[in-house]
Amino acid sequence: MANPQLTAYISLVTTSGVLILLLFIYSFVKRKQTPFAYTFMLFTAAQCVYVFGHAFELASNTLEQIKHWTMVEYAGMPFAAALGLIVIMKYIGKTVSTKTGLLMCVIPFISFLMVLTNDYHHLFYKGMYLRADAPSPMADVSIGQWYIVHGAYTFGCLFTATTLLVRRWRSTKKAYRFQLATLIISQLLPMSAAFVYLLGITPYGMDPVPITMCVTASLFIWSIAASRLLTIVPIAKESIFESMREGVIVLDANRRIIDYNHAVKGMVPLLHSGVIGTSMDDVWPRLTGRAFPDDVSVDGLEEEVHWPSADGLSSYQARISLVTNKKGDAIGMLLMLIDVTEQRMLQEQLKKLAYYDGLTGIYNRTQFLVEGRALLEEAGGKPVSLILFDIDHFKQINDTYGHETGDQALKHIVSVCQRFMLPEMPFARYGGEEFVIALPSAKLSEAVRLAEDICKALQQNTLHFKGNAIDVTSSFGVVQQLSDTETLEAILRRADEALYTSKKEGRNRVTAAA
Template sequence: MESHINTYITLVATSAVLNVFLCLYTYFRRSKIPSSKIFILYTAALSIYTFGYAIELASDTLEQMLFWTTVEYIGMPFSASLGLMLMIKYTGKTLSKKVTAALFVIPSITLGMVATNDFHHLFYKKVWLREDSPVPLMDIAVGQWYVVHGAFTFSCLLCACLILIGQWRHTKKMYRRQLLTLITSQIIPMVAAFLYLLGLTPGGMDPVPVLMCITSAMYIWAILSSRLLTIVPIAKDSIFESMREGVIVLDSFNRLVDYNRSLRDMLPELNTTMIGQPLDDIWLTLAGKTFPVEYGREGLQTDLYWQLNGETVCYQVRTSYVYNKDAQTVGSLIMLIDITEQRFLQEQLKQLAYFDGLTKIYNRTQFLHRGREILSEAQLNPQPVSFILFDIDYFKRINDTYGHDVGDQALIHVVSVCNRYLRPEMLFARYGGEEFVIALPNTSLQEAEKLAEQLRVALLNDPLDVKGVPITLTSSFGIAQYNGGSDSLESLLRDADTALYESKRNGRNAVRAYTVSTT
């Protein structure tokens, strides 16, 4: 019996040494090992447990045994929680701070119970030395909290084991040796502890510390052979769920197979009951129409506008095929990327480049660009084009009398009135200051004069209201027409400008068309 105990102590001490080695190895390589802090604490807890148990077995008196039992419980109850955290981290998942703290409540109470057992006997009802043993061995009668502690420890080992088993089908073959090592490291102590609680172990000895020698050796083997800890596989599910882009997975019949967390945030109306339905049917439910993107094409990129929380957002849609091992198409992926901010900035730049910031109509640069296009088309397909230049009469007087804010309101008011009479094909722009220009495709000089007169009368009869005070606005108009030849846009605008100043010389609030006699 004594030789068996010595062998047992040797094996337990070996377990302790191996755990210390793992702890130190991880500490010195912590910068290269994911979750190194948890593994350091885990192996440190196991080291304390196994060393304490080895010294307990080598003790001669009951007092010494109880002391080293307390030392064991500094590590043993916490190792179960740390082991569960390590396995959860290995699978790519995380725990909240509250859940993490909750995992250490029972181990902390257990340590307190063991250290103060003489006062309440809730952990051990009774402890004594075995009378039939040739060497000193402690025997116990378990208390209520011992059962709680045992159930918690077993639950942690079982949960860790189930989590790892659940990752098996998501893990590539090259990483399954790592995973098998971790699963075995949970199963061995779980089964051993169960047998010990049933009283089925030889001599009633706790086999867990001895078997730690095997699990620690497996860890070391896995570290050296498959770079366990240094290279940790990332589960496909974790990647899929952590992607910032929303992803829709369709089968070969364009039915919804899966979608990730980001897509749920982008399309909150989507739910799991829609899995298995054709995407077009789902979109009819969500938006009242079929999916607006041709998702059966490889590499398609387009924009999709959507209402999210009362605001319009823009998603860039990208499509690709899903292939099996035989390079056959088995489905497709639709990826939604939120580009709302990018599109917003592009629209802002477009507004700055193309439109006048105050009146929101085209600016001078954009008018010249588009005006040349209109003139070029008229030259290719002989047709008249007319141009109207007009400005607000006595605009400086408005600024000096009422202030520049009212002057800005006057410009906006003029644009608002004119837009009531202008058709979509007419090009309307702010030419500079209080001056405006209109290009009229396929419009004769007489038709342009008629329109200009409408605008003049409308502005005269619709004064600007400033805090209940009406301010009458009048404008002077000049018109020029392209009738063929090689006239440039600039020359036609100069002709219109000449006619405009003729209107001003004749008392303002008038319309004049450019003729050779004007000069």
């Protein structure tokens, strides 16, 4: 007659297996909605093999049958602990590579092989025999050396998983704490049951772990129904912090660096593990050349900062905000750096297209008109003069040597002129081969002298390009504003008339307007 206690025990173990099988099916059906579905499927599959194998072991009649089903159990049980740890690591947001996962399963695989070949080496079990005091055939074992390794590794996996989850409790929002509690129990119960089993205080030495899985599987199913465990998983704050594209530096109340994310390491050349604990008041001036803002003005501060990098000058939008506790007291601050280097470069390129001549790099006609009008408005009664000039026989240069040489002639003119330019003198390419210079606070005689210096320098500096020596000269028209009311356009017209006179009288000369 079957033992009622054993029958009840087998029924509970089988129930555990059925519930775990349901979890496997659920994770398979929801695999596209579950972040770590395939790992969880492997985890539940390993548990199923272990639990059903144990049920068949309890129903065995001979020692040989027990040995057979023990081998089946170990095709799942050693892997369940390692896979459970991987599931927990993925749940809390840690990245587990395929290589790491395989390495974590090396000892479970060796344990499985040891059980399969135990009769040849007895390293896992020194002996296995039927218990004399059991009401039905049950095995007892004498453990070997590898059994200790296997037990320590299994316990270590369960303990590590439990520790990782418990450490998350305070930082987990209340909405997810039921999920977290379920996972903690799913590790804590088997670990406790395994410890009781190793102490040898269970009835007839039966393994209580499969029964605890009935409880943990039920909790999993309840948690899935109540809080959508597996399909809705909280993202760890650390994962968000590390995956942010913006660089973030965390400062304590004393403005010392206490943490930073991965993105900021590539942004701040001075940042490394050695600066943890260093005051930002020391680091910031070395980066920007300016003092770090005072605590009073720091909250909500936004400013653009620049510092050298391997690719040149990098630009960042710095945003600083205070971190406060529940009472509103400042306990630290966050410094966020957003890379705007490409945006800044694009703005500079657009600025150049709008303000500067693409070939020579000096102002274009439109920008000169803006600068010239501003200069006249700011003159305040002081004299303002203009020099308008163009290249002599420019069409002939293009026709004889080609347009590439013509472009070089334009650059050559600008290069020679810039030797005489002062920063306050707007200098522009006014037309095709025509240039203009504005001279603030300069009388006509001073402008004529500058034009003559440029004219002479051009005559003395021959353009050498592609084996050709080309004389590039210019004709000049120089004017001074007649009155405060004379417009820039009127001044330019008079300068053009003077330039025409220079051309008419033989070119390569300076003519001052009357």
